[in-house]
Amino acid sequence: MNGSRGLLQLWQIPPSSLLFRRCSFSRGIANVAKRERNRGAKQLDALMKVLGKVDALRKKVVSVGKEHASLCAKGMKKIEEMFNREGKAVDELLNIAKTLRAMPVVDLETPTLCLVGAPNVGKSSLVRLLSTGKPEVCNYPFTTRGILMGHITLSYQNFQVTDTPGLLRRHDEDRNNLEKLTLAVLSHLPTAVLYVHDLSGECGTSPSDQFIIYKEIKERFGDHLWLDVVSKCDLLSDSPVVFITEDSNADDFELAKYRRMGPDGALRVSVKTEAGIAELKSRVHELLTSQSAKIKGWNSDEALR
Ligand SMILES: Nc1nc2c(ncn2[C@@H]2O[C@H](COP(=O)(O)OP(=O)(O)O)[C@@H](O)[C@H]2O)c(=O)[nH]1
Ligand SMILES: [Mg+2]
Structure with a gap:
C-alpha cells in the first residue's frame, strides 16, 4: 500500500517541480529522460489494455454465472471453457504486478x-x-x-x-x-x-x-x-x-x-x-x-x- 503510494508520487512529479529543483542535465540526458517517459507512457497504455481485457473477462464470467445459476454444473463448464480461452489476460496482469512490485519506490517527502x-x-x-x-x-x-x-x-x-x-x-x-x-x-x-x-x-x-x-x-x-x-x-x-x-x-x-x-x-x-x-x-x-x-x-x- 505504502509502496504503491510512493510509486504514484514518483509518476506524478510535475515538470515544474523538477525545474524548481534546478536540475542541470545535458541534452543527452534530456533525450534519455524523454525516451524513458515515452516508454513509461507505452507501458501504462499496455497495462490499461490488459486491465480492459481482465474487466471484459470478469463481466463475461458474471453474466455466464447468472445465466447458468440454475444449471450449475453446465455453468461451471462454460466458465472453465472461457478461462481456457481468455485467462491469459489474468496471467499478464500477474506478471505486470510482479514487475511493478520489484521497482524501487521513492518517497519524495522522505530525506x-x-x-x-x-x-x-x-x-x-x-x-x-x-x-x-x-x-x-x-x-x-x-x-x-x-x-x-x-x-x-x-x-x-x-x-x-x-x-x-x-x-x-x-x-x-x-x-x-x-x-x-x-x-x-x-x-x-x-x-x-x-x-x-x-x-x-x-x-x-x-x-x-x-x-x-x-x-x-x-x-x-x-x-x-x-x-x-x-x-x-x-x-x-x-x-x-x-x-x-x-x-x-x-x-x-x-x-x-x-x-x-x-x-x-x-x-x-x-x-x-x-x-x-x-x-x-x-x-x-x-x-x-x-x-x-x-x-x-x-x-x-x-x-x-
Ligand atoms: N579492504 C576493503 N575493501 C572494501 C571496503 N569496502 C568495500 N571493499 C571491497 O571493494 C569491492 C567493491 O565493493 P562494493 O561495495 O561492491 O563497491 P561498489 O561497486 O562501489 O558498490 C568489494 O570487493 C568489497 O569487499 C573496505 O572498507 N576495505
Ligand atoms: Mg555497487
Whole structure:
C-alpha cells in the first residue's frame, strides 16, 4: 500500500517541480529522460489494455454465472471453457504486478541519501552498513544494476538510501544506461549526496580519473547537500605521497592533495575495520536532518505560489 503510494508520487512529479529543483542535465540526458517517459507512457497504455481485457473477462464470467445459476454444473463448464480461452489476460496482469512490485519506490517527502562514485569504490558496502538495503557487493564494476533503495531509522525518523551503479570517466553520450540512471537520480530526486572516493588503487578507476569525474559531478550537482568519504582506509596506510616540485602548477597540486586525502573535509572510513563508521553515521544523520529542513522549505515555497 505504502509502496504503491510512493510509486504514484514518483509518476506524478510535475515538470515544474523538477525545474524548481534546478536540475542541470545535458541534452543527452534530456533525450534519455524523454525516451524513458515515452516508454513509461507505452507501458501504462499496455497495462490499461490488459486491465480492459481482465474487466471484459470478469463481466463475461458474471453474466455466464447468472445465466447458468440454475444449471450449475453446465455453468461451471462454460466458465472453465472461457478461462481456457481468455485467462491469459489474468496471467499478464500477474506478471505486470510482479514487475511493478520489484521497482524501487521513492518517497519524495522522505530525506534521501544517494551514494555516488566510480564503480567498485565501496558504495554498496556502505549502503549495507548504513541501512536496511542489502545490495550485492562484488569486486567487479557495475555489480549494482539498478537503483536500490534502503531505509535508515535515526532518532525515530525515517530516511531513505539509494545505491547507484557508479560513474566512469567519459562523456555523457558514451555513458551506458547504468551510468545514466545515476545521473537521472541526481537530476530528478531531491537527494543528499554521499560521494565515495577510493584512493587505494584497488577499484579499477585511478584516483586521477576519479578526481576528474568528481569535479564534473560536483560542478553539475553541487547544489545538493554533500558529504565526501574516502573509502577502504584500511588499505591506505601507504597512501601515495606525491612530491610537489617548484614547477608544479595549481592543477598538479590539487591532484596531489586529492590522491593523498580526497577532497577537503572528506571523512576516511573502512567497512572492513569499521574505522570512521560511527562518525560517518553521525554526519549522515546531520546531513539528512538538513535535507529534511530543505524539503520542508520547498514545500512551504510551493504552498505560497
Ligand atoms: N579492504 C576493503 N575493501 C572494501 C571496503 N569496502 C568495500 N571493499 C571491497 O571493494 C569491492 C567493491 O565493493 P562494493 O561495495 O561492491 O563497491 P561498489 O561497486 O562501489 O558498490 C568489494 O570487493 C568489497 O569487499 C573496505 O572498507 N576495505
Ligand atoms: Mg555497487
